[in-house]
Amino acid sequence: MANLFTNLAGITSPNPFWLASAPPTNSGYQIMKAFDAGWGGAVWKTLGVPVVNVSSRYGALNYRDTRMMGLNNIELITDRPLKDNLKEIEEVKKYFPKHAVIASLMVETREQWHQIVKDAENAGADGLELNFGCPHGMCERGMGSAVGQEPHVLKTIVGWVKEVATTPVIVKLTPNITDITVPAVAASQGGGDAISLINTIQSLTGVDIDNFVPYPVVDGKSTHGGYCGPAVKPIALNMVKECARHPEVKIPISGIGGIENWRDAVEHILLGASSVQVCTAVMHYGFGIIREMVAGLEQYMDEKGFQTLDEMVGRAVPNVQNWENLNLKYKVVADINADKCIGCQLCYTACDDGAHQAIGLVEGSRVPEIIEENCVGCNLCSLVCPVEDCITMVRRDDGSEDLTWAERTAAGDIPNTFNDQRGGGVGHYVPEPKEGLKKN
Numbered sequence: 538m539a540n541l542f543t544n545l546a547g548i549t550s551p552n553p554f555w556l557a558s559a560p561p562t563n564s565g566y567q568i569m570k571a572f573d574a575g576w577g578g579a580v581w582k583t584l585g586v587p588v589v590n591v592s593s594r595y596g597a598l599n600y601r602d603t604r605m606m607g608l609n610n611i612e613l614i615t616d617r618p619l620k621d622n623l624k625e626i627e628e629v630k631k632y633f634p635k636h637a638v639i640a641s642l643m644v645e646t647r648e649q650w651h652q653i654v655k656d657a658e659n660a661g662a663d664g665l666e667l668n669f670g671c672p673h674g675m676c677e678r679g680m681g682s683a684v685g686q687e688p689h690v691l692k693t694i695v696g697w698v699k700e701v702a703t704t705p706v707i708v709k710l711t712p713n714i715t716d717i718t719v720p721a722v723a724a725s726q727g728g729g730d731a732i733s734l735i736n737t738i739q740s741l742t743g744v745d746i747d748n749f750v751p752y753p754v755v756d757g758k759s760t761h762g763g764y765c766g767p768a769v770k771p772i773a774l775n776m777v778k779e780c781a782r783h784p785e786v787k788i789p790i791s792g793i794g795g796i797e798n799w800r801d802a803v804e805h806i807l808l809g810a811s812s813v814q815v816c817t818a819v820m821h822y823g824f825g826i827i828r829e830m831v832a833g834l835e836q837y838m839d840e841k842g843f844q845t846l847d848e849m850v851g852r853a854v855p856n857v858q859n860w861e862n863l864n865l866k867y868k869v870v871a872d873i874n875a876d877k878c879i880g881c882q883l884c885y886t887a888c889d890d891g892a893h894q895a896i897g898l899v900e901g902s903r904v905p906e907i908i909e910e911n912c913v914g915c916n917l918c919s920l921v922c923p924v925e926d927c928i929t930m931v932r933r934d935d936g937s938e939d940l941t942w943a944e945r946t947a948a949g950d951i952p953n954t955f956n957d958q959r960g961g962g963v964g965h966y967v968p969e970p971k972e973g974l975k976k977n
């Protein structure tokens with residue numbers, strides 16, 4: 538049976554599922570309720586000099602039937618008194634000694650950092666997370682992502698924390714940066730024990746077009762917020778992978794961003810995360826989602842023969858290559874299962890207008906056909922097809938050849954992938970004569 542016991546840089550928990558620092562970890566009440574439901578750890582809502590928050594605070598991107606596919610917030614750190622939070626940390630640790638309680642921290646000066654580290658550790662926190670990621674409000678005061686965007690400042694503050702910390706220090710990174718590995722390396726070199734990513738992405742989710750104000754509206758005005766939820770998972774996965782494969786990032790990773798179910802968590806773990814953190818999904822569905830997450834991860838590990846999480850961490854990383862190392866000889870084409878096809882012809886429209894004119898219509902039938910010589914195997918038709926497994930990609934090369942762009946250019950043979958891959962030519966388009974246009 539799979540063992541979900543987790544150890545991230547010395548912070549241990551019964552499973553890798555932690556609540557991210559956010560509204561679900563605002564109080565001891567919530568964290569104890571979450572631990573009872575099955576969560577393995579929690580990163581407390583960021584502690585610092587308490588702030589005053591605004592109303593309203595959240596905006597969302599709804600996509601078709603999916604509500605809150607992306608969530609935007611302009612909330613700052615905790616607005617509760619520090620002493621109340623510290624008292625509750627102590628209480629949680631008393632009832633749940635085996636669960637991970639991590640104090641997220643954000644202050645300004647060296648003295649403040651020293652004091653808050655000592656306060657959090659005295660209260661019983663198992664570890665510290667330095668919030669260098671918040672991209673709104675606090676960064677305008679020189680904290681949060683303003684630190685995460687300046688590697689030397691980040692390194693200096695990690696150093697201040699390490700001067701007094703006796704528990705592991707996780708450095709939480711901002712995705713609002715060109716190259717995530719720069720602050721990740723700085724965190725590692727500065728003495729951080731782990732990194733966590735991603736915090737939220739600067740965003741506006743929309744505009745009230747009647748009143749000319751973006752959301753969320755605060756008395757007729759707005760400000761940019763931080764974006765999270767399912768929409769950011771692809772960005773988070775890429776950044777986690779970039780850190781995991783960077784040789785100078787020598788510390789473990791806690792993966793955050795768009796995790797809603799066990800599969801999302803497995804993806805983060807396979808790309809290098811040793812624990813995962815969840816915020817938006819809990820704000821949407823509550824703590825109960827943990828049951829499916831734990832059961833799903835256990836079943837996956839059993840099926841794959843993984844006994845411990847360590848066996849899984851980063852397993853997909855070696856399979857992520859730079860583009861130039863992909864096999865140009867690998868060739869797939871689309872295949873339509875006529876029995877499953879509902880005849881919507883969306884694949885035809887997408888391919889003809891938006892891709893490579895490799896799908897044709899057949900007289901007397903609603904089922905389109907693949908024109909193999911034009912098909913470059915781009916996947917678009919299978920992605921737009923509304924029927925699961927109706928359009929699949931089938932392999933056409935025999936697997937005997939492996940040639941990369943890097944190898945070809947090294948051999949002095951500059952390939953033209955367009956001509957190499959495409960058998961057919963583009964169709965000849967003859968516009969309909971338009972009313973009023975002079976004919977030659």
Ligand SMILES: Cc1cc2nc3c(=O)[nH]c(=O)nc-3n(C[C@H](O)[C@H](O)[C@H](O)COP(=O)(O)O)c2cc1C
Nearest residue numbers: 557558559583610735736765766794795815816817
């Ligand atoms: C309303 C809200 C408040 C947040 N507050 C904090 C915070 O105080 N400290 C922090 O480090 N991250 C904060 N975050 C960011 C989350 O911890 C997390 O990094 C981000 O939401 C991505 O995870 P998700 O896609 O699971 O939501 C907040 C997120 C939201 C939505």
